[in-house]
Amino acid sequence: MIEVMDLEKFEKAAFILKTVAHPMRLAIVELLTNNESLSVNEICEKINGEQSLVSHHLINMKLKGILQSSREGQFIHYSLKMKEINNLLECVQNCTCHF
Amino acid sequence: MIEVMDLEKFEKAAFILKTVAHPMRLAIVELLTNNESLSVNEICEKINGEQSLVSHHLINMKLKGILQSSREGQFIHYSLKMKEINNLLECVQNCTCHF
DNA sequence: TTAGAATATGAAAATATTGTCATATATTTG
DNA sequence: CAAATATATGACAATATTTTCATATTCTAA
Numbered sequence: 001m002i003e004v005m006d007l008e009k010f011e012k013a014a015f016i017l018k019t020v021a022h023p024m025r026l027a028i029v030e031l032l033t034n035n036e037s038l039s040v041n042e043i044c045e046k047i048n049g050e051q052s053l054v055s056h057h058l059i060n061m062k063l064k065g066i067l068q069s070s071r072e073g074q075f076i077h078y079s080l081k082m083k084e085i086n087n088l089l090e091c092v093q094n095c096t097c098h099f
Numbered sequence: 100m101i102e103v104m105d106l107e108k109f110e111k112a113a114f115i116l117k118t119v120a121h122p123m124r125l126a127i128v129e130l131l132t133n134n135e136s137l138s139v140n141e142i143c144e145k146i147n148g149e150q151s152l153v154s155h156h157l158i159n160m161k162l163k164g165i166l167q168s169s170r171e172g173q174f175i176h177y178s179l180k181m182k183e184i185n186n187l188l189e190c191v192q193n194c195t196c197h198f
Numbered sequence: 199t200t201a202g203a204a205t206a207t208g209a210a211a212a213t214a215t216t217g218t219c220a221t222a223t224a225t226t227t228g
Numbered sequence: 229c230a231a232a233t234a235t236a237t238g239a240c241a242a243t244a245t246t247t248t249c250a251t252a253t254t255c256t257a258a
Contacts, residue, residue, distance in 0.1 A: 005145055007126060010122040011122045013188065013191045014125055016194050017116050018120040021116035022215090023106050024106070026109040030104075030109070046104055051235075052219080052237090055235060059236075059237090074225045082194055084194040091183075092112045092115050094183050095181055096181060121245090139204070139205055149248085150204085151247090155207090157205095172255070172256075173205090
């Protein structure tokens, strides 16, 4: 009798992985790991990214539960909501590319 | 003076993350974490996936250095090449979805 | 040597992601 | 209030990923 795996838990994991699997989004995650919170412009400057594109990525990660934001005057500060995402970044950087 | 981040390391990390960020591919990775090596058919059965689709995913992950394969008679056995990918899976499963 | 099983391949359709641009909204300051 | 700054939005084009289907290849066994 064949044991069939339950794909549901992998869908959840894939959802999170896909959300961060992008160089600019990973840079943002690292930035917010090292800086309790940052404004959109600070992020743009540090990762050298165009405002609108960075904004899209920020909103995307916020929607998916990775980030959170709060307005402080004219600025909007983003910070990590899913803190565990830190480990992920470290973890993938230990992966050796065997090419 | 603004410190600009180096996107290169994030490109590498994103490459690996993207390669596994898919439910079926994650299932395959877990399977091969628990089973030194498996044939394509064994994998198809366990994850309840169509042969051709599973094959595409296997070849994709092999190309990108995550898996390796070897023929044993009429079977082709796949196994993990990038072992560190184990940790990634565990790691992402610790991430809490704050919805 | 042919039939059947195991696996790969390639093209095409379906779908999703990414980046760009122009513009909108909110806030502060003069 | 008007101008300037900070951020978001939405449409669209460009690109990439995922699935499916039909078929090819490789191996084994009769």
